[in-house]
Amino acid sequence: MEYFIDTHAHLLHNYDAKHLDDVAESGLVKQVWLLPLNLYVPEFNFAHDDEVLEVGKRYPGLFLPFGFIDYFKGPEQIDRMKEQGFVALKAIRPPLPYDDERYFPIYERAEALGMPILFHVGIISHRTREQLLKPVKTGPGNMHPNMLDGIADAFPKLKLIHGHQGVPWINELFESIFYYKNVSCTVTGLIDYDWLIHNLDRRTSFGEPFSSRMMFACDGFYGKEEYWKRILELATFTRMFYREVGRTWHWGATEKEFMHGNAERLFPEFTALLK
Ligand SMILES: [Zn+2]
Numbered sequence: 544m545e546y547f548i549d550t551h552a553h554l555l556h557n558y559d560a561k562h563l564d565d566v567a568e569s570g571l572v573k574q575v576w577l578l579p580l581n582l583y584v585p586e587f588n589f590a591h592d593d594e595v596l597e598v599g600k601r602y603p604g605l606f607l608p609f610g611f612i613d614y615f616k617g618p619e620q621i622d623r624m625k626e627q628g629f630v631a632l633k634a635i636r637p638p639l640p641y642d643d644e645r646y647f648p649i650y651e652r653a654e655a656l657g658m659p660i661l662f663h664v665g666i667i668s669h670r671t672r673e674q675l676l677k678p679v680k681t682g683p684g685n686m687h688p689n690m691l692d693g694i695a696d697a698f699p700k701l702k703l704i705h706g707h708q709g710v711p712w713i714n715e716l717f718e719s720i721f722y723y724k725n726v727s728c729t730v731t732g733l734i735d736y737d738w739l740i741h742n743l744d745r746r747t748s749f750g751e752p753f754s755s756r757m758m759f760a761c762d763g764f765y766g767k768e769e770y771w772k773r774i775l776e777l778a779t780f781t782r783m784f785y786r787e788v789g790r791t792w793h794w795g796a797t798e799k800e801f802m803h804g805n806a807e808r809l810f811p812e813f814t815a816l817l818k
Contacts, residue, residue, distance in 0.1 A: 546573040547778050548803040551661065551706050551729035551760035553578055554590035554598060554606075558766025566771060567602055571778070573803060574605060574813065575765060576729075578633040578661065578706070581611040584674050590766075596628060598765075604816040606765075609633040609661060612649060615677060621652035630813065633706075635663040636679045641690040650698050657812065659702035664688045664716070665709035666733050688715035695723040702810070707732040707762075720756050721747050727809050730801075731760035736784070743794035754794040758806045778802070 552575045566572065577599060580589035590598075592611045599608030610629035613620060614637040624632070632653055634641065641662060653660055667683045675681070688709035695703050705728040709716045713735055719726050730739070743754040759781055761774045782798055789795025800808075807814045 544571060544779070544782075545799070546571060546803060547759055548572070548574045548576075548806040549761050549763075549774065550576045550704075550758040550806050551578065551731045551762050552576060552774075553580055553762070553764050554595055555764050555766035555770075556585070556588045556590045556594060558590065558594070558598070559768070562768050562771070563598065563602070563606075563766060565768075566765065567605055571775065572605075574607060574806070574817065576609060576631070576661070576760075576813075577606045577765070578609045579611040580635075581613070582636055582675050582677055582679070583670070584676060587674070589764075592624075592629070599630075600628060604818050607631065607813055607816070610658075612660070614638055614646065614649075618648040618652045621649060621656060621658065625656045625658060629658070630816070631658050632660045633663075634660055635686070635706075636667070636675070636677075637685050638677070638679050640685045640687070642693040647694075647697060650694055650701060654698040654701035659704060659810065661704040661706045661729065662686070662691060663706045664691070665707050665712055688712050688719055691726060692719050692723065695719070695725050699725055701725060702727070704729055706760075708735055708738065710735055713738050717742065720753055724749060727756045727758060727805070729758050729760040729762075731762040739794075740788065740792065743789075743797070744792055752794070752797075754797045755800065755805060756809070757801060758809075759802045 577595045579592035579595040581591045596608045598606045609631045610624035612634045691703045703726045710733045745753050763774045764770045785798035
C-alpha cells in the first residue's frame with residue numbers, strides 16, 4: 544500500500560511506545576500531524592501538548608507536534624511554543640469567536656513565526672461543562688468555518704487549516720476555500736461525502752480545483768494497536784472512494800494528492816522535516 548499523511552490526529556495519554564515504533568517502521572504513514580487535546584479532564588486519556596512534544600521529538604519528521612493555543616493567555620505563548628519545538632498550532636473551543644480581534648495578536652505571532660494553525664470547525668464531540676477544564680461553551684457556536692476568512696484576510700502569510708469540513712456550515716467552507724489562497728482543509732470527523740462528490744472538481748476564484756486544497760486525515764488516536772487498525776481501514780476505504788466513486792468524476796484522479804501530495808505541496812516546511 545502506498546503511504547499516506549495523516550493531517551489530523553491525536554495521541555493517547557499513556558501511549559504504548561513499542562506500538563509507536565511499529566507504526567514508524569510500517570512505512571504506511573509518512574507523517575502524522577499530532578494535535579494535543581488540553582481542554583479535557585484526565586478521564587478521557589487524551590494526551591496534552593507535553594506528551595505530543597515528547598513523541599514529536601522521539602520521531603522527528605514523522606510525528607509533528609502541534610502546540611495548543613490557550614485562548615485565556617496572550618501572544619507570548621506562541622513564541623514559547625516555537626522555542627520548545629512545536630511546528631504548528633491547534634485551535635479549539637475559544638471562549639469568544641475565533642475571529643474576535645482580541646485574538647489577533649496570537650495570530651500575528653503565528654504568522655511571524657511561520658506556524659500554521661489548524662482550527663477545529665463545526666460540529667464537536669458532545670461534552671458537558673464538567674468534562675472541560677476551562678469555562679468555554681460546550682457547543683460549536685464560536686467555531687464557524689467562516690470565522691477563518693477574516694483571519695486569512697488579516698494575515699495572508701499565515702496558513703489556516705479547517706480541521707473538519709465544518710458540518711453543518713459546509714457552505715462556509717466552500718466560500719473560505721473559494722476566496723483564500725492560504726486556507727486548506729483536513730477532511731475528517733463527520734464527513735459529508737455527498738458534498739465531496741459534488742464539489743471536489745469545482746474551482747476556486749483562482750481557478751484551482753477544490754480537490755487541491757483537501758487533505759486526508761483520520762482524526763484517530765495513535766498509541767494503541769486496535770486504533771491503528773481502524774486508521775488503516777479508513778485509509779483503504781478512502782483510496783477506494785477516490786478510485787471507485789471518483790472514477791466517473793474529475794476528482795477521482797487525485798487520489799495520491801488527497802492521500803499525501805496536497806499536504807506535501809501546501810506545507811513544504813513540514814515535508815522538509817522528513818528524513
Ligand atoms: Zn480531532
